[in-house]
Amino acid sequence: MSKSVAGFDWITILIYLLLVGFGWANIYSASLGSGSPIDFFNMDAPYSRQALFIALSIFLIILILSIEAKFYQRFSSVIYATSLLSLAGLFVFGSTIAGQTAWYQIGSVSIQPAEFAKAATALAVAKYLSGIQTNIKDFKHQLRVFLIIALPMILVLLQPDAGSAMVYFSFAFALYREGLHFAYLLLGFFAAILFVATLAFGPLWVIGGILLIAILVYLKNRKRRPNILKYLFFAAVAVGFSLSVNYVFENVFKQHHRDRFNIVLGKEVDSRGIGYNTNQSEIAIGSGGLFGKGWTEGTQTKGHFVPEQHTDYIFSTVGEEWGFLGSTFILALFILLMLRLLYMAERQRSTFNRVYGYGVIGIIFMHFLVNIGMVIGIFPTVGIPLPFLSYGGSGLWAFTILLFIFVKLDSDRMSF
């Protein structure tokens, strides 16, 4: 036993504990009712519930670390299949809250299977890529691994929960690490740029820009007698994409999606209506200054000006009450955690462990990027939680499981 305890990566565990502890302190502050007495045994109060969730997480950690490391690789398919079933089952047994069919209601506890599906998918991807006959450079194998990722993603998208579905793009990092051609990432990157540019400047300017770039590149390479058809093809695809983005944006997206993009792109200023969340969040953070207003002293937090402050907008409480120093501390903890996990992933001897590690990092990074980006007003409003800090049992447990399976795998890396 003492040998295995020493084998766990204590830096990761320490950061985890710091984030969870700090998260609770902020949830406590953000969910203090106006006038209602503080009662830790009142199980309606988010701070009490989160304390319970944290306690249960400790049990989960002990459980995860006690299980034989081989179990996770061996049973990954089963776990993945169970996860898919739980997602599909939502459409039969799930309860609908705020238009999303994303929860199983069991008594007073609601479970959100989409949170756990990310860990299950990470296991499945790792399992598939670690197969001896799998070659990621092979198009057929690429399709299969895309399918593994796409299945839960589509099920989540149908709930509909576009935010959580988006997180599945993060597996691109793991795939790239294992040899997926860079062009896939580049393509994705350009698609994103074109997407944003089309929305920001309108399709006409973007098409003009594409054609201009195509002509310039062609003229530069003229001496090498390039195939003009190739340029026309790429330009046509880009133009087609831009037009379809515009079509999708105008005809498929709902108005509230369009509003969210427009606000981040600065095309709409509406601080009372749809832009309210972002605006209030920026006020709360900005008013924190260098040192913050002090724990439970945030005026914006007390006045509950930021909606969903204890869940998705928890970082705004950090910003207001702990200031620039506190916010920087949290950023630093996350970056340290991700870099530590990267280091750990690279020291794995088994492909399964490494791919899983990259999956974990990708998922945490995606949440970090989208959530904090949203809270500080440089990303559109996409409702996904900040790992370890946001209020919520499913989220906390799912991230705990995700992280500690990797801690367990890492501790067992020498057994191959």
Next chain:
Amino acid sequence: MRKLLLYIIILTTGIIFLARLFYLQIMDDSFAVRSQDNAIEVVYDYPQRGYISDRNGKLMVSNQPSYDVMAIPRNLKPFDTTEFCEILSIDPKELGRRLDKAKIYSPILPSVIIPQLTKSEYAYLQEKMRKYEGFYIQKRSLRDYQVDHSANVLGYIAQVNQKKVNEDPYYISGDLIGRSGVEKVYEELLRGEKGVKYIQKDRFNRDIGPYKDGIYDTLPTKGKDIHITLDAELQAYGEKLMENKRGGIVAIEPASGEILSLVTAPNYDPALLVGRKRSPNYTRLYYDSIAQPLYDRGLLAEYPPGSPFKALTGLIGLQEGVIDTEDRFSCNNGYNYGARRPLGCHAHPSPLDLVPGIANSCNSYFAQVYRKTIEKFPTPQEGIDTWNAHLKSFGLGQFMGNDLSTGRPGKIPDADYYNRIYNYPTYKWYSTATISNAIGQGEVLMTPIQLANMTATIANRGWYYTPHILKAVEGDPIKEEKFTVKNITTVDSKHFDPVVEGMHQVYKNGTARSLQIPGIEIAGKTGTAENFTKIDGKRTQLTDHSIFVAFAPVDNPKIAIAVFVENGYWGSRYAGRIASLMVEKYIKKEITRTDMEDWILSHSLEEEYAKPLSGEPFIINR
């Protein structure tokens, strides 16, 4: 490369986030302000403004409650506009305009929608106020004047302007502030401190208790009650004497520098500038560009002082040792100094020495004293500058540093000034070019308060306290060094006695013989000043200004006074009579010479003032 990509992306994201946080939390201050704006409501509690009493404790200004209808645009709910407008007798369109303006000022800060309700409007509206969410009634205190005079001294309060709100965080829109007079100068004493309550609001704008348990909340502090140096009775009498005339009276207690009376005519009832009528009344006074009731002549009007200035010419001559009291100068109905026209004089015995020189106001005598003074020095430049320095020590040619809200420096020319106008050194100039200064004409200009202070300085035989209007705060006499340290002139005390004797002789057997007050030894000096205006661009002479300075009693001066009556002809005609009556009123508290009083009260100069406006030819000095 495959291993590095994620490192780079993670670190880049970290740096971008950090930069954004730095911008939001450190660089951009507006978020802190906006946070205060929407989470904390600030509620003010206005204190009573301090009372103003005169030197004898007579209450001059107190307060009356006033009620403003305020609105916080964000909190407004739809309401019965018709009824609301009917109660307050306001046009619905006007109401809409004011609400729009309030919204532009700030959706979350209160704005005044209807200022200063009448008591009956307030009583009626108060019951209905529940129905108008977002509106509330703010109690303030307005001035209640116990006297109908002294408007120029007391000043007035009005809503603070936007510029001041931006400069001084104490004030918010709708606050009242002293705009002139004592109200302006002693605003910080009189206003007290607003009490303030910070209330934590939630996002539905509901109160959720005091911010930080009220540790920043304060109670209002009442404004301080002050005594001013005016003698209200004397002031009222002065204003009465000046009816139908234009000019100013300044009376000072020489021993203390306290201003006993500061009259400007024409003037107005201070009650005109209170309440809802303030604005139209003010506009009316402001646009009266002929009588200029808002122009404080006692402080602002810069006139040539005329003959009273001769006292200074004599004093400087004695100090510089160019004459002694026995030196006689002859006068042949004027002083011929080589110009085309001699400096004229009137009939009197000749030759004269200093005392009768003053008593008879001999122009030739003082022209020669002045010339000797300037020519004592190798160059006229040095002479003029020495002369200038002596006059500066009497507080002339500069701002006095008093505590009145307005003022002018007057003018005492120096060598630079004459070098400039005569284009020195291309052209040279000599003492004779400035000879009119000797008799208070020429380039010399003084305000009535400077003239009064000069008189007080002579009464004190060589020193003065800077004139001031504040006497005591909450019963404690003021201790400001500025007003309690003597200013000593560069003319030695011993030289004043003959000059004082000369001014005494003015009453005994000089130009003011007819103005003696039974039982009071008084000293004074008449003055007459030529003046001009422009009619259709043509320089036209008007009837002379009537000037008089006096102090009494001669040996223990209680009052020094300067009186200035525009176009009053010669010195003893209007100004002399008024000065004499004022001195008697102040020292005896009663008037024995009712015929003189009747003469002043029944004589008007309105006809004289109408002359240059009539568009017809007119005769002056008659």
